[in-house]
Amino acid sequence: MSGQPLLLLRDAHRDYPHSGEPVHAVRGVSLDITQGEYVAIIGPSGCGKSTLLNLLGAIDRPTKGSVTIGATAVSTLPDKAATHFRLTNIGFVFQRFYLLPVLTAQENVELPMAEAKVPATERRSRARELLGYVGLAARADHRPAELSGGEQQRVAIARALANRPIVLLADEPTGELDARTGGDVIALFDRLNRDGMTIVVVTHDEKLAGAARRVIHMLDGRIVRDEPLLRRA
Amino acid sequence: MRFQLAALSLRRHASRTLLAVLGVAVSAAMLLDMVMLATGMRQSFATLLGRNGFTIRVSPRGTLPFDTEATIAQARDATITMQRIAGVTAVAPVLGTTIHVLGGPNPVTAFALGVDPAVQGDYELLEGREPVADALVASDALLRATGARIGDTLDVAIGFDPQIRTYTGRRRVVICGRARFTYLSADDRAAALPLASVQAMGGPDRSDRVSLFMVRTAPNVDPEATRLAIERALPRVTALSTAGAIAEAEHRLSYFRQLAFILGAVSLIVGFLLVTTIVTVSVNERIGEIAIMRAIGVSRSHVVHQIVIEGIGLSLTGAAAGLILGVFTARWLNSILRGFPGLPDAIDFFLFQPNSAFRALALLVASGVAAGIYPAWRAASLPISATLREEAVG
Amino acid sequence: MAPWEAAVRTIAIDQRLAADAGLRVGDLVVLAAEPGRANGDTVRIAAIVQRRADPSEVARSEYRIRMHLDQLQRIVGYGDRVDRFAIATAGGAAADSALRRINSVAFGFRAYPSREIAVETSKTFVVVSRFHRAIGMITIVASATFLLCIMLLKVDERRRDVAAMRLMGISRATVVRTVILESSFVALLGSLFGVGLGFVTSALVNAHYQAVYRTPLRFAIVTPGTVAYSVLLSLVLGIGAGALAARRLARTAPLTLFGR
16 A cells, blocks of 8 residues: 555535525545545435545536545546546446446446547457456346346446546445345455555445445534544454 | 447337337428429429420410410511521421311310421420321320321311301311320320411411410520510510520419428428437436446547437438338329329429439438437536436435 | 590409509500500500409419400400300209200300319319328328327336336326326317417418419418317327327336336
C-alpha cells in the first residue's frame, strides 16, 4: 500500500435545490484515500454517503471545494473530460447491477472497452479473463435475465474492472443480494484489494463494512468518525 | 458496438418496432406517391407534347386546341405566312370533326382529323400506308366497332341534319392503314383523312378552315420568339408553346399538384412524429440504462449516436418498404385517374423518377435522424446521480 | 341619349369577364363572330352575372355572355337553329310524360331527363371521387397503424402501474376495461377535435379554390353523414387499438411487467 493519497477531497460541499430550499447533502468533507486502501463509508439513509461516492467518482461535482484523483482535479473537468476520466480510471459498481439487458455477460463487460476503443480481439479476451476472475467464465454468453442476482453483480464488477481502473467505487453492492451471494461479493472485493485494487464502498451491510480496512462514519453530510485499519474479525 | 446496441434495442420490443416500421412505410409510400403525382403529370404531358417535335400549337384566338368548335379561316394563307417566319421548319394543319360510318345496323360515330400526311404529328402508322384522297387510317377501336379491315370501303358522312334526318357530306373512303392516335385514348374511335377531303366533305362551313396548326421550329430557335412572331403575323390566332401548354394544363390540374404537396407534407410530418414518439418512449424506458452508461464512462455523443442510429434504422427500413408499397399504390391510383374521359393514352399521373423518389425518401430518413436527436440529447444530458437516484427509487 | 343609342341591344356578361376586361354595366362593346372584325354588333352591357356553381366549368378559363337568341343566331350565321332546349315541368310525373310525348313526335332530335345528362357529364367527377376515396383508404390505413403504434407505446409506459394493480389483486378484466375506457375517451376527444378541424379545413379549401377558379362552387362539403362516418371510424380504430394494447398488457405476468 503506497502512502501517496490517490483520492483527495478538500472541504467538499454538495447542495441540491429542493422546493426552493437547498439540501446540504455533503457539508465540508475533507478526505484522503491512499492507493491500495479498502474503505467502507457507512451511515444512516440520507446522510450523504452516496453523494460523497458520486463526488469521488466524478459523476457529480461539488458545489464548493475540490476533488482530486491521482493528479487530476476532477471537480473542475468539463463533462466530456470527466466522462473520459471515469471511463479509463474509475470502476463503478451499483446496487442494482444495471447491466444492459440486451447484451450478454461478455458483451456487458466489453462495453467500456469498446468505448475506450480497445480492439475487438483484445477486449474479447480481456472480458473472458475478467469473467473468469469473478468465477463466471461459463456464463459469458448468458443475458442478465438468465443470471441470478449474485451473478449479475459479479458481471457488473467485471465490467467495472474492464479498463483497469485505479479505484473501484461501489454503492451498496450487496443491497439487492441475499446473505450467501452477498458473501461471494464480499469475498471478491477482498480478493481484489489483496491484488492491489483501491476500493471504496458505501454500505449498510455490516459484514461488508467489517471486511474493509477503514470505516468512515457519516451523519448529516459530515464525517463524524474515521477508523482506519479496522481490526478484522 | 453502437450499431449492435441499436439493433438489439430495436429487437427488444419487436412488435412495437414492426408497427413503427409499418407506419413509416405507409408514410413513405404516401410521400413517394405524392412526389410522383406532383412531377408525373408535368413530365408525361411534356413528353407527349414534344413527341413529334412540334413546339408550338396555333388555335383560334382566345381558345386552346380543340377546346371549342371554333376554326381558323383562310388556312392556306395562314400556313404560308407561318412558313415564312424565321425558324419555322414545318406547319401541320389539323381539322377536327365528327364522322359517321354508315352501312351497319347502327351508324358508328368517330372523331376524325383532317391532316397533311406529309407533316402530320397526330398519329403513328402501325400498318398500311398514309391516306391519300378518299382514304383514311383508322384506330383499332374504330376498326373493331365497324368490323372493318384494311382495304375495306366505308360509307362515311361528316354531318347529320336532324330536320330532314339526312347525313351530309357523304363519301366512300377506303381504309388504307391502321394507326395509334397520339393525343387520344386507346378506346377512342378515330380516323385520319387528308385535310382537303375533310374540308370538301364539310362544305362551305369548313372550306379553307382548320381547327389547329402544329408548328415545328429549328433546334436552335427560341420557340417563345417564334410564338410571338406568329401572333404578330396572325392576329386572329393564339399561339401556345409547349411550355405554355404545360403551364395551362398545370393550372387546370393545379388541384392535384396542391393535393400532392399537402399530402406529401402531412406524410413527412406523420413519419417524423412516429419516429420521434417511438424513440422518445424507448429512451424514457431506458433512462436508467443511459445514466449507467454515462456513469461508467460512455460519452454523451456515443449515447446520442446510438439512439440516432435506432431512429435511422426505423426510418431506413420503413423507407425501403415504403418504396415498394408506394410503387404499387401509385399504379393503383394511376389506374383510377386514367379513367378521365378522353385522356390520351400517353398521359400518366404518377411517374416514377428515381431522382425525385430517392430525394423524397432521403428527406424522410433525414427526418428520422432529426426525430432521434432531441430525445437522445435530452436523455444523455440528464444529471447522472439524480437520475440514478430516481431510477433506484422507481 | 343619342338616337342611335336607343336601338342598341343589351347583353349580360359574367363577373370574370367584367373583372378581366375592366367592363362595367352601361359600357358599349362590339360582338363579332371572328376576331378583328370591325363590323360587328354594338351592344350595351346591361348586367353582370355571377357564374353558376357548375363543376364542369371550374377548370375552364372561358368567359360567358348572355344575349338575345336571334342576335347570336345572326352573328354566327346559325340561322333558325339552337343547340338544345331546356324544359321545365311541373314535377316528376309531368317530366316523364313530357319526355315521352316529345320523343314520340320529335323530328330529328331527342329529349333526355336532366339527370341522365348530369350522369354523362359527371364522368370526370366520378373519377375524382374514386381517387379521393382511394386516398381516403390509404389515409385510414396509415392512421390505423399510427394509432395502434401510439396506443401500444402509451399503454406500455403504464406497465408498472398495471403491474402494481395486478399485484394488489385487481383482475385482468378490470385492467382491460380501464385501459379501454381511457382509450375510448381519447378516441372520442380526438374525433370531436377532428370534426372541428374538418370543418375549418373545408372552409379553407373552399375559400382557396373559389378564389383560384373564381367560382361559387363549394369544393368540400361536410355533411352529417360524413361526420357520422368519420367519428364512427375513428372511434372504432381508437378503441380497437386500445383494446389490443390492453389485452397484450393484461396477458403479461405482473412481475415481468416490473422487469423482474
